[in-house]
Amino acid sequence: NEESSGSGEGKLTIGTEATFAPFELMEGDKIVGFDADLLDAIMKEAGLDYEYKNTGWDPMLVGVEDETLQAGMAGITITDERKESYDFSAPYFEATQVIAVPEGSDIQSAEDLSGLKVGVQNGTTGDEAAQKLVGKNSSDLSKYDSSAATMMALQNGDVEAVVTDIAVAQHYVKNNPDANLTLIEDEDNFEKEYYGVLLPKDSEHKEKIDEAIQTIMENGTYEEIYQEWFEG
Ligand code: ARG
Helix, strand or coil: CCCCCCCCCCEEEEEECCEECCCEEEECCEEECHHHHHHHHHHHHHCCEEEEEECCHHHHHHHHHCCCCCEECCCCECCHHHHCCEEECCCCEEECEEEEEECCCCCCCHHHHCCCCEEEECCCHHHHHHHHHHCCCCCCEEEECCHHHHHHHHHHCCCCEEEEEHHHHHHHHHHCHHHCEEEECCCCCCCCEEECCEEECCCCCHHHHHHHHHHHHHCCHHHHHHHHHHCC
16 A cells, blocks of 8 residues: 655655664664554554664764655654754654663762763763763763663763663663663753654655554554553
């Protein structure tokens, strides 16, 4: 049941950064996760044919902006700044930032980060949040290209803390008990965030994608996918 879109391309290419479990991770050469399942449900509902590609974070952002990619699905927070260059689908997940530290660390709130070596994924909302706390050009801020690299740096002791999305940090702590990490939440310093599908400005697919998200949220499909990845 394929649709030919206005610009004539049959298949949408959708980018991601697939080291962000449980949203997107590689299983062999397949991208799996909450986002992968949700995206599949959305695109089926919308009647759109697509290919989901592990492009990496920066290439995804560049690709959606220059429209060599037709979307990005990567736990991407809807922000005012990004809205200047992109469109977003309706929100599909609530998030916030959290600080991951080794067990026994003295850090108790976001304010304690100042002066410490902090790791973030470059160009994320965690990066922005950390910059506010340690200073924009602080040499204490280490930026990594992928989400996995930040957690690796924390485990290796290259950084003393990581600022990242709460569900990803919780998943990591749960699945890596030997890493001995604790999470620090701080609602005063970390705002609520909402994930959306990243789209080029004036994307011709936005309306269909939004309708599909609404349908999936109403007909139980969203709940099923949520259960599979978050309550399992
Ligand atoms: N939610 C954060 C942001 O939009 C982090 C997303 C990182 N996603 C990923 N697949 N590595 O900036």
